[in-house]
Amino acid sequence: MVDNYLLEYLVAFAHTGTIGAVAEQLNVTQPTISRGLQKLELLLKVKLFERQPQKITLTESGIYAAQTAERLLKQHFDFADAVQNFDRKHNQLKVGATVMGPLVLIKHFSKSLSATQLTIDQQLLTDNNWQDELLQHKYSLIFTTTEIQTDQIESYYVGTEKLAIKITDFNALYQHDSVRFDELNGHEFIVSGNIGVWKTIIEHNAPRAHFLYQSYQTSLVELTRYSNFPIFKTNINTFIDKMRETKDQKRKLIPISDPQAHLAIYAAYLKGDRQSNNSLIKQTAKLFDQLT
Incomplete structure (x- = not known):
């Protein structure tokens, strides 16, 4: 099972393009982001990144994974909102x-x-x-x-x-x-x-x-x-x-x-x-x- 925080790392990388920018955006250290993205690849058993000495980019599968992850995260938040709204509605x-x-x-x-x-x-x-x-x-x-x-x-x-x-x-x-x-x-x-x-x-x-x-x-x-x-x-x-x-x-x-x-x-x-x-x-x- 893939944790949401790993999907957030991937989506942030797709939007920013660098590990450093993701770390700054999410207020997490760069090594933590790097380990998280590596863990995501291992869990999915799919190569998501092309790694070069000074550069890391998304593969085609990585781009697809980031787009899918963004949709899943939105669905997760929509789900949470809907349940919370439902609960509130039945108490007031x-x-x-x-x-x-x-x-x-x-x-x-x-x-x-x-x-x-x-x-x-x-x-x-x-x-x-x-x-x-x-x-x-x-x-x-x-x-x-x-x-x-x-x-x-x-x-x-x-x-x-x-x-x-x-x-x-x-x-x-x-x-x-x-x-x-x-x-x-x-x-x-x-x-x-x-x-x-x-x-x-x-x-x-x-x-x-x-x-x-x-x-x-x-x-x-x-x-x-x-x-x-x-x-x-x-x-x-x-x-x-x-x-x-x-x-x-x-x-x-x-x-x-x-x-x-x-x-x-x-x-x-x-x-x-x-x-x-x-x-x-x-x-x-x-x-x-x-x-x-």
Whole structure:
């Protein structure tokens, strides 16, 4: 059986080309590296190196062995990560999302949710990678705008997030009961920099509106408080503001009527984890039921 450290020596040599560079990279003495590479040849019973007085190079078999060793080491680390992620997942529920709203909702109510050791990752996932994150057991549950049913993953509809604007009476749209995206063109909005898919939606549907993105929450709060700029709110934000008794006396909430302003939210999970996620999913759906 070949130990991993010998494979690491071989891969490092393939990348660096000299015993000295390998020793420096791995913080091991040169004689130790030389003995290790010789031992690897003996174990494999294959000539891996061409040795000359001042030079050592890989044979064709050595190059193949190094490439194979690199793949094996990656598989070993992937295996270890997968097992550790699996173990963590069964001792705590880690939740991620491709859209911020559901995370904001369950974070606000996390103390009243019955899920044990709930961990909420605020870094949004992309539509391209979230399925892999589930399959690698990095998350127990991921909120997404995609309904899915595969051999390993399924989803459950929990509710709909709806977009609205809040404007002061200085704005020409103030008297409206609802607005369309095309009516937002020409207006300037203060917008949080971390809104996920909503960014694409507002920019695509109101291409001539101006969006002043704020990376810092404090800047967003201050600008909202002391300016008359329109802002966006969803039914999730509005519900939490109501719970916190946060009031914005100078702005009126006006829903956006376009269907693109409504996002269906699904909780996606591995089919084998249905039971462990069931309680949190049902509680999240009940919270969505309270939204208007």
